Amino acid sequence: MSKDKENPEERRERLRQEEIKRNPGGGIYGGGLPDLVGSLGWKGTGILILLIIVGFIIYSVFFN
Numbered sequence: 575m576s577k578d579k580e581n582p583e584e585r586r587e588r589l590r591q592e593e594i595k596r597n598p599g600g601g602i603y604g605g606g607l608p609d610l611v612g613s614l615g616w617k618g619t620g621i622l623i624l625l626i627i628v629g630f631i632i633y634s635v636f637f638n
Contacts, residue, residue, distance in 0.1 A: 614622065
């Protein structure tokens with residue numbers, strides 16, 4: 575997709591990715607959960623949440 579036909583969300587994401595490439599450790603708030611969720615997409619985020627819930631249930635059954 576050309577740069578002049580991208581929507582504002584795609585433009586923000588492209589600029590953010592370029593900033594990360596130029597300065598990977600520079601941001602105070604860089605990394606963490608927002609970047610993980612952004613890279614996974616909604617399906618990956620749902621699977622991650624489901625795994626956390628299942629892990630908590632298994633933990634509570636065996637250790638309580």
